[in-house]
Amino acid sequence: MPRIKAVWGPRKTEEGRARITWWFSGMKEDGELCEWKLVYFADTRRFTCRRVMSMVAKERAGKLERKDLFRIPSANGDAIEEGFVTDILKKRLTPEHLAKCAKLSLTYGRAHG
Numbered sequence: 001m002p003r004i005k006a007v008w009g010p011r012k013t014e015e016g017r018a019r020i021t022w023w024f025s026g027m028k029e030d031g032e033l034c035e036w037k038l039v040y041f042a043d044t045r046r047f048t049c050r051r052v053m054s055m056v057a058k059e060r061a062g063k064l065e066r067k068d069l070f071r072i073p074s075a076n077g078d079a080i081e082e083g084f085v086t087d088i089l090k091k092r093l094t095p096e097h098l099a100k101c102a103k104l105s106l107t108y109g110r111a112h113g
Contacts, residue, residue, distance in 0.1 A: 003029035004081045004088055010038070010097075018042045018108055020100060023052070024089050029080055038089040040101045042108035049086035 009024035020040045027033055035052040081088050 001082050002085055004085070005029050005031075005079075007081075007088060007092060009089075009092065013097075015100070015104075018104075020097075020104060022089070022093070022097070024092065036085060036089060038086065038093075040104070042101075042104045043112070045101075045105050047086055047090055049084075049089055051085075 005027045007024055007026040009026075010022035011025060012023040014021040019042060022038045024036045024038065025033070026036065036049055037052055038047060038049050040047050
């Protein structure tokens with residue numbers, strides 16, 4: 001199971017006709033910077049998470065300086081979250097994000113039901 005020291009985001013949200021995607025950045029316990037996308041699918045009402053391994057993500061992570069990261073309270077603390085990354089990221093969604101998921105599933109179901 002991944003051990004995550006810090007997560008910030010969602011930094012970006014993309015809403016489509018059948019899904020919503022959020023992008024998060026974070027740091028693993030070993031100090032490695034990561035980027036993930038959390039996707040909600042309206043048809044199945046399920047979330048999936050994938051680590052973003054693109055060159056753009058690597059460049060973005062490379063531009064962050066360590067001293068800047070430790071200004072983020074969760075990166076500077078001792079708390080380590082262990083578990084499925086999907087569950088860790090879902091906990092960072094607001095009630096408004098979850099309401100958008102429910103609305104998308106209802107409207108998608110009506111259009112494709």
